[in-house]
Amino acid sequence: MLSLRQFSAWNTAGVTLLLSLGFLPLCRGQVFQTLRPASSEFWPGTLPDMPLTTLVTDNGTFTRATIGYQSGDLVNGKVLYYPWQVLPPGATGGMSGALADGIPQGIIVSYNLDGGGAFNKSGSWTFFDLTTLINSPPNIAAGYNGAAVALRDVYLVPSAANSYPVFVAYDTTQPLDEPTAYRAYAAPPRGGPLGPTYGWCGGVYDGRFVYYVPGQDQTLQGDPHHGNVLRFDTTGYFNPLSRKSGWAWFDMGAQVNPLAKGFQSAVYDGYRFLYFIPDTNHLIVRYDTQYHTPGTPDPSAFTTPAAYKVFDPTTLGSPGAPPVTGLGSVANLVGFTGGVVAWDAAHANQYLYFIPWAIYPGGLKDAYAPTLESTTARVLIGTMRHHNWTHVDITGTDQPATAPPNWEIFDLNSLTANPQWAANHWPTVHQAGPLTGQSAIAGFQLGFLNTATGWPRVGFGADMSLFWVEHDLSHALSDPAGWYVARRPSNLPNGTMGGAYDDVNQVFYPSSPTCPLYQVSGL
Secondary structure (H helix, E strand, O other): OOOOHHHEEEOOOOOEEEEOOOOHHHHOOOOOEEEOOEEEEEOHHHOOOOOEEEEEEOOEEEEEEOOOEEEEEEEOOEEEEEEOEEOOOOOOOOOOOHHHHOEEOOEEEEEEHHHOOOOOOHHHEEEEEHHHOOEEOOEEOOOEEEEEEEOOEEEEEEOOOOOOOEEEEEEOOOOOOOHHHEEEEEOOOOOEOOEOOOOEEEEEEOOOEEEEEEOEOOOOOOOOEOOEEEEEEOOOEOOOOOOOEOEEEEEHHHHOOOOOOOEEEEEEOOOOEEEEEEOOOOOEEEEEOOOOOOOOOOHHHHHOHHHEEEEOHHHOOOOOOOOEEEEEEHHHOOOEEEEEEEEOOOOOEEEEEEEEOEEOOOOHHHOOOOEEOOEEEEEEEEEEEOOEEEEOOOOOOOOOOOOOOOEEEEEHHHHHHOHHHHHHOOOOEOOOOOOOOOEOOOOEEEEEEEOOOOOOEEEEEEOOOOEEEEEEOOOOOOOHHHEEEEEOOOOOOOOOOOEEEEOOOOEEEEOOOOOOEEEEEOO
8 A cells, every 4th residue: 555655745835734535545436434422421519518619700709619620530549630721601611601700619529430439429529628728819729721740649730820830740540638738839929939920831751751742821911832842850858948959940941942831631652752842832842861861750851942953844845844745724723632552562663753733823911713633644753663662753854863753733613515425414614602613523622532543543632623523643643544523512511631541441520610620422
């Protein structure tokens, strides 16, 4: 079978990538796979003694259950939902109105798999109020944007929702509502041991260090995005003011590239490199944890600017940049919200997938008018031969040179023209609300990895998308037969933000800033 690389061609503008006529017959008539997952729902606001929050908005004063979550993980038999913000009535979720009208909240909740209880029963759930750990204004333990799982501990990531953050770590071997299971520390003023700017978006663990991904700082004038990545040494002290503090910071925007700021997440390849996934700006940043000492971790690399390499995926296929194959426009490789690292079934080839989300042409303050993105990409980042891992440089510029990168691109919206789409009687665009007319299969939030199917599949969480999708790693990215598509339940709110995935049982637990929460089986 001929490869995609052999049959790619650029149009004269050098932007739109087309499959050549030589490849089309191989995919013509191929249909994607339809998934029909089962679901169950639960309203956490119905939990006994769930605290209430009062919101004062331009539309009046409201009292709501203290709910609103961002991301989640399955750790030690607990499906964790991390506390983000309480949104006012009528908010559609996601970014819509959240920064302007939401209030940071601190109620972490868990669905307890080990208890064997049903998802829709309150007895299966536990919650804990993090604000009881630290509630000394302006520092309040509230407003988190995901977490980094480091073995038994979960490190919650303070988001831009709280300008005066509190760092929290939870020992998941203990009950969620056990106060001694937590460590907490109020952040000192900006400009001290945690760097010049605050507000992070997701975290990642490399086996020793936890990295907090730089997002936004709402105290900045003008553009709130920043590049201050924070690192915690899990063998050090949680108190950043201690002489044995485990904390360090590095400002990528100031010391690597002015556009290296405003990220949505980061991933680790498990061996050497971290990849910071861009949102507002275009630059992917690759950090080499072994910069000075290849083959051995090098903690000092963290503050070495040369250990960081940037790459703009919208330049793929242009002179001096790596080639790319597939279907779509590289100009649309923007507005990502996450990445997934995955091995093929033979554990020979390791890929990095990029999850398309949205851009905000009018700025985040115009959060009701996003432009949803549907163009995804993947690239080979490593190979395993005879138990030896070798990295592949995604930029094609490393010295000594690695194997050439094999970037692939695919516009998921093209699936709406597939015969299977019409056979399923699915809408092709949003038919109501502020997203009217935009693609129904665009706007995803974070992802998950399904390895229970024989051939691994990478899943995309439905944020504004009306569909979940998964891709089988054994297929080219632009092969429709490699894609699995599932309709999102109509009652599931727009704005789900990642979530935990049970890989053993193929169950997804989307996190949501609104209600209800869902358990989705069969993804």
